[in-house]
Structures are given as structure tokens and as C-alpha cells.
Amino acid sequence: MIENSHAPAVEVDGLRKTYADKVAVEDVSFRVEPGEVFGILGPNGAGKTTTVESVCGLRVGDAGTVRVHGIDPWTDHEAITRIVGVQLQESRMQPKLTVREALELWTAFYDDPMPWADPAERLGLVDHLDQRFGTLSGGQQQRLSIALALIGRPRVAILDELSTGLDPRARREVWSLVRDLRDRGTTVLLVTHGMEEAEALCDRVAIIDRGRVRAVGTPSDLVGGAAAATVTSFEPSEAVDLVALRELEGVADVRADAGRVTVTGAEDAAVAVLTRLASRGVVPHRLRVVDGSLDSAYLDLTLDNQGAAPEEVTA
Numbered sequence: 001m002i003e004n005s006h007a008p009a010v011e012v013d014g015l016r017k018t019y020a021d022k023v024a025v026e027d028v029s030f031r032v033e034p035g036e037v038f039g040i041l042g043p044n045g046a047g048k049t050t051t052v053e054s055v056c057g058l059r060v061g062d063a064g065t066v067r068v069h070g071i072d073p074w075t076d077h078e079a080i081t082r083i084v085g086v087q088l089q090e091s092r093m094q095p096k097l098t099v100r101e102a103l104e105l106w107t108a109f110y111d112d113p114m115p116w117a118d119p120a121e122r123l124g125l126v127d128h129l130d131q132r133f134g135t136l137s138g139g140q141q142q143r144l145s146i147a148l149a150l151i152g153r154p155r156v157a158i159l160d161e162l163s164t165g166l167d168p169r170a171r172r173e174v175w176s177l178v179r180d181l182r183d184r185g186t187t188v189l190l191v192t193h194g195m196e197e198a199e200a201l202c203d204r205v206a207i208i209d210r211g212r213v214r215a216v217g218t219p220s221d222l223v224g225g226a227a228a229a230t231v232t233s234f235e236p237s238e239a240v241d242l243v244a245l246r247e248l249e250g251v252a253d254v255r256a257d258a259g260r261v262t263v264t265g266a267e268d269a270a271v272a273v274l275t276r277l278a279s280r281g282v283v284p285h286r287l288r289v290v291d292g293s294l295d296s297a298y299l300d301l302t303l304d305n306q307g308a309a310p311e312e313v314t315a
Contacts, residue, residue: 014064026211039202085154095134234284
């Protein structure tokens with residue numbers, strides 16, 4: 001196959017997938033560039049796993065197309081398994097298979113595998129090589145699944161809930177491994193619930209909700225475009241009119257709790273709030289103004305304004 005050097009590593013166009021009368025993916029489209037770490041975020045049941053399983057050929061869509069470096073994963077299974085490594089959210093192996101046997105077995109599947117000792121050492125599996133899969137903890141099983149996904153030196157690595165079951169030290173090591181993959185030119189498709197993980201690792205993210213892509217962009221772009229691009233909090237020197245603060249341009253929400261007022265809004269909202277306080281002679285003690293987070297952008301894009309109404313209180 002002659003590849004277009006400018007073609008995306010992964011291209012999904014109009015993907016739809018149903019199970020009986022349930023629509024798992026309604027209309028998902030995105031493209032991932034070579035060497036990019038691309039995150040897929042969304043609530044449970046949003047269609048994330050169905051999407052990545054369609055990318056690697058484990059699922060066949062009812063409509064739309066998927067291409068991975070020009071290969072159709074739904075029809076050319078042999079070609080796709082040579083260039084894609086997959087770590088699924090839940091992976092099960094024969095319980096009596098040892099870690100060493102699993103690593104050696106996967107190594108035999110590829111023409112140019114990496115030495116299995118490399119990922120085994122990076123992922124803390126060396127002391128468990130003779131342990132059977134059925135006796136491994138959930139975190140150890142997860143680390144083995146990641147190692148198996150990388151042995152074939154994939155051009156595209158699909159990692160679904162990468163950090164599930166991992167302790168903080170193991171999680172940091174896995175994050176380092178993902179960065180190394182990117183540095184070597186591997187494209188990574190990362191499904192995660194962890195906003196910290198997405199911000200730390202992803203060049204761009206897609207937020208999927210109810211089977212549709214709600215937004216695609218860099219983490220900073222999504223945060224900047226969210227209603228809560230900045231968060232301003234303070235303890236007022238005297239009572240303030242929360243309704244009046246809510247009516248200021250750029251302010252998305254105002255809440256007060258235990259004498260502390262928190263205002264979320266656009267980038268200029270903090271200036272508007274501080275100007276209003278000064279005009280009323282109110283001093284904002286313990287003032288903090290911080291950028292919004294990917295977490296707040298995610299909530300903006302997935303809740304459809306169905307969250308609880310803000311509490312009406314005064315300072």
C-alpha cells in the first residue's frame with residue numbers, strides 16, 4: 001500500500017453504531033495526526049469505547065468510515081493488527097498463563113517486536129514474570145495489558161482507561177511511557193476519565209457525549225472557550241449582592257459558601273467583578289484568580305445545563 005505522507009494517522013467520519021435498539025455512537029467524526037496524543041473524554045455510556053473498538057476493528061460500524069494510516073480496520077484485519085496495539089478497558093487472559101508466557105506469546109506474533117523485557121521493566125512486571133494471570137492484582141493485570149499492547153512497536157497505540165487500578169507511582173511511570181511513545185513518533189489514542197491525565201498527556205482532546213462529538217481542541221483551547229475560563233474567589237469585607245455580580249458581562253455563575261464567594265466566567269470576568277467590588281467599597285480578602293480547568297470545560301459540554309441550580313445565599 002502506498003501511503004499519503006500527509007494523511008492522518010486516524011480518520012473517523014460519520015461513525016454510527018447501534019446495539020439492538022440502543023444507539024451507542026450516533027455521529028462521530030475526528031482525525032488524529034501522526035505522532036499526536038489524542039484524548040477521548042466523556043461520561044460513562046457516551047460511546048468512547050465503542051468508538052476506539054471500531055478504530056481497531058473489534059467493532060464494525062453500521063454507518064460511516066474509519067481509516068488508520070489508510071487501512072480500513074473493518075475489512076483488512078491482518079493489516080490493522082500489524083500497525084495497531086490495543087489495551088482495552090477490560091482484558092482477560094487464560095488464568096494459568098504466566099506473565100512471562102504472555103509476553104513471549106505476544107512477541108511471537110510480530111516480525112519486529114521490541115524485546116519484551118523493556119516494557120516489563122518499565123511497568124514493574126519483572127518480579128511477577130512467573131506469576132499466573134489469575135493471581136495478579138487488577139493493577140498488575142492492567143500493566144501487563146499495556147505491555148502487550150506495545151510489544152509490536154505499533155504505529156498507533158489505543159489505550160482505554162490507561163490508569164485504572166494503578167497506584168500513583170505506577171501511574172506516573174505509565175505517563176512517562178506515553179510521552180516516550182509520542183517522542184518516538186507513535187500516535188496514541190487515549191480514552192480517559194482523568195482530567196489531570198488528559199491535561200498532562202494530550203495534544204488535543206475530543207469530548208464525546210451521548211454518541212456525538214461535542215468539541216475537539218487542545219486542552220487550553222477547550223478551557224479558554226468554556227464558561228468557566230477563570231475562577232475568582234474571595235472573602236468580602238461586607239455583604240455583596242450576588243445577583244448583581246451574576247449580571248456582570250462574562251460571568252457564568254456566582255456561589256457563596258461559608259463566607260467565601262466564587263465567581264466563574266470568561267477571562268475578563270475577574271476584572272468586571274473586582275471593578276464592581278471597588279465601586280461598592282468592598283475589599284476582597286484572600287483573593288484568588290485562577291484559570292479554569294479541563295474539568296470545568298468538560299462539565300460545560302456534557303451536562304446540558306442539567307446540573308443543580310446555584311444556591312441562593314448572601315455573604
